Amino acid sequence: MNKTIGNIIKSLFPEGTQPDTAAMLEHLDADTAGNPNAPWLFPPLLPSDVFAIAGYICKVSSLVGHLDPHIEPRDNPGFQVSSDERRILVDCGASWARLSADPVKGHIEEAMPEPVVRLWDEIIASWNESVLLKRDTSDEKYAPRWAKAALSLFIISDTAFSRAYFDRTTIDDSNVMAAWVSALRLGAFTESLAEEKAMSSSDDGALVLVGDPPSSITMMANTALATVLPKSRIPSVGVGLRNLSRNLALLPGSSELRLSYSPQIHRELSSGAECEARGKPLNLLLIPFPFEIDALAFEPSSRSERKITGERDWQSFRVKQHWIDDANKRQRFLAQVSVMLDEAKREVDEIHGIILPELSLDYELYVKLGEQFKEICPEAELCLAGLATNMNAEHGNFLAIREWGETSNHTRIQIRSKQQRWKLDLNQLEMYGLTSLVDATTKFWWEDAHIGNRSLSFHSLRDDTVFTSLICEELARSDSCHDALRAVGPNLIFALLMDSAQIPGRWPGSYATALADDPGSSVLSLTSAGLVRRSIKIRGTGSSSVALWKDETGLTRTFELPKGDGAILLSLRPQKIINRTILDTPSQVTSWRYFAHRTLLV
Template sequence: MSTILDIIRQILPRGTVLQAPDGQPAWDECPFWPPDLFAIAATLVERGSIYTRPWMYAAPSDERDHPALTSKHAGLAVMAGAVHRATGTSLYAQRRWKLLVRRYGGCPVSALADRGDRRNARLQRIVVQLMCVADEAAEGIGFPVDHRPGNGMSPVSEAARLAHDAFVEAMRHPGDAPQGPLPHLPHSLCCLVPDHVACVLPKTTLPSVGCTLRGLSRNLALLPSCGIVKASWLLASNDTRSAPSDRLNLLIIPFPFDIDGQALTPIPSTGADRAQYFSINFSGYHLPANVRTLASARATLKHLIARATAQIGTIHGVVFPEYAMADRLARPLARSMARDHPGLEIVVAGTLGRASENAALASNLALIARFENGQRLRTWSQSKHHRWKLDPFQIRRYQMGHALDVNHDWWECIDIDQRVCNFSIIRNRLSLAVLICEDLARMDPVMPVVHAIGPSLVIALLMDGPQLEARWCGRYATALAEDPGSSVLSVTSTALIHRSAGKRGDAVIALWKEAGGLARELAIGADDHGLALSLARVPRELITLDGRKSGDHNRHLSLVSACPVRL
């Protein structure tokens, strides 16, 4: 039967110190690096579902046999975390680690889930306390920090600054093997925990509802190994002061505006199986004359962004839906938009291209490009994780029965690469995740990672009908808005809306859902070509299950304005 020490050795095969005096791994010392300590403690907490124990919430008098965590616990964890962050250790953590290894190391793992033994309750409290200290010690890690007075941010330690520098260096040379003390960047903050065992990344928010491991940490997230999902935490700038305001203004361009009946093309198959495959044919897009070439598209978008700027101010981001254009067009188009508009910080576009040179099939991609003062900081792509299946009902709804036989199920013919999910910092303490259509609805394997990290904003790129709250997009957006509390924006083109409605008219091209707010269906008129959104940073205090507060630096994004834009 596995013991507590067996689990610790599996997670930390090299021991808890970088270089043991005799060269042999040892586990007597508390790990100095908070993410390593967090990986161990959070794993043990999760193994026993310790976060569900009554003594975590009940007053001491309510359970005489299993005293609760005292009211001083939150304060002690915060203070011990600050000491650990500044010095690399704390007496509070050292004492509990030695108890864990020496007194409880030989206990079976089942002791973590035992609710009836007082000795096991002591073990469970020690594990929770270690997890909370590690979480507090990681305050500010992964985020560029503005040290100006009154910014509401706690100064980060030298260790956190070094970790941030390592992040930035990994970003500057993404093709190189990670160097220095953090070998698993940008997929994991851990130093000693291998990324094929577990990963730890920063988090942005935590749920205000439910009782899960996610509710017990506010700075770090425990993630599965890279073999299951390769998550990345990406920075694009060192300077948080470059953000011009607390507003984030986005322009949605619902391209393609129209498609014809040849846009979805069946792929010849020799099999008699019910399942068949289709591909996207860009020649089926009805391209207006002013967007048929890169030069004409650049001029048109320049004018459209100018019109949006007149409505809501500087445009910081441009969003195109799923399958908006070919990948080879999207990249130069993003660069040209940034050169024409120095205030532009991010471009998100659904594209079709090959994720790698060796890929056998094209991929349904989300292209994300980050800019600053007209200069490209970083560009990356993320493949769709699940294929779209067109059933007979959808084929009839989108008037595609002439091209796709309704007697078959039609699967999107794309390459499903390794599951990758990128989280990028868009403003200080605000993060972004992008999902593609089906990925918003499927729970495994990426969605648990999204829930654990809790991005401030989730943008879902769709090729779908109208974005109504009553449809599937509304259901899944609500789930993310409640837990972990992300703001969710789903975006589609007008093309399938027009084909499903059978005529042109007002089109609900986007749906907005934020924590604690009602869903908003966002429509444009028949003669409109875009939708300008203004998002505001709103303070939001969150409290962990054990009573630690997130502080006044936590923010979420709220929609304050939505204006149609036309050429």
């Protein structure tokens, strides 16, 4: 297919740009309605859909690479947006954000500012033109009209979607449009927690997501090609679309990696209380459970043949959770957590979250942990853990994220599968003393875990923070989720590992540094004390650090648990900073910084 403007528009909006194309055509004269391009003659009604097509055109054409960010006129080739043009575009976007008419039920002229319609007309007038820009800057067609129009619509639609997702206390006439889109696309996952179609109840009354939140806040765009989600951080390095937008992120289609965004669960807080909540520290209890791991916990999979034939030199393994394999061990764990929470509350007023490593619990124990946590700490906001089973009792490697609103009944649990498999080589078998997996013919052991459809979720915390979580290899492998991480720019990334010591010189430190640099996230990795201690026991030396912190300032912190059962109480403080787009648009965001930590032994 030729990459023309028209083909790009039709591929992203296969049903047209309007939610009711037939009704739209009825209001057109016969000649216009008979135009084969009639379903695309009018701009999409939502700013997020306009952002999707404008960004998609910019991406396919590599338009941002031709953008000169300087304000003053220069002889250098490329597109420029003058200070006057920037002001006009931002004002247009702000006026679009203030429109109070329902954009789906309203008329085109009521649903968006006139410049948006005019710029769309310029793009449609270039329907048969190539979307690929000329390389020869002396060519008179080097700067086609559609290029500046697409860039302008990108800026306008991004501005129109002001940051309602992250700051409910400022939903007023300045961001009505964003609030409307929020209700349209995500309402079932914010306030309507009793919707049986989206939720099912667990034993403790928690509402477990059966489906996922929408993969995009667009209405008409083909999500197999492109999706749009709210963003948090603007990277301070690089020159790309993610450096150009402040409020929205253009992401790949959902066919390879399904992304989603979950707004914070409703809390009945006054604007003053909400502002106070945003200024509070975030106190997290890091529990590096299990505290001991036997070598026999790593066992050949029942589906793995011990006899290797042909060229195959690998087998599959599973992790047997011997640390929670009877009722006494499970009850002991819950009792230990209760003691840890009581001890932690002697150090700080509130505990906001609990984090456990990869494959630490199963779903049943995780639910009981959440119930206990919220009972002891009514202020609880989140609980993250790696699980070996999901809500359907299926075995695998899962990440569980539980969030709470104002009461224990205002809660949701989201669970997804790990995106990558763990590969054990001979060096790791030696490092951890896993003699149960050693034989003469097997060089590699692959984790026996079903992956299925890959997904990654972003979550709002206190309205001014977005966090996400990764499982082990996802921190290192860039082929599935790192592009999305850099586009959305979460303030916090939690990596749950089954790994050895968390120190700067090992692989978690290297990949955490990369994400701290771009997009500027604060990254916390956590592993089990059991595997750290196995490594020390086998080698006779080594660090006992079970967690590692890295942020954009370059600060690195390790957290030791030298002996016994226990936890790390980590306190983070919010720091307001200014990010800027490549066109110098400012954005105030929260950067989480290390404040203090204490070791709690049981």
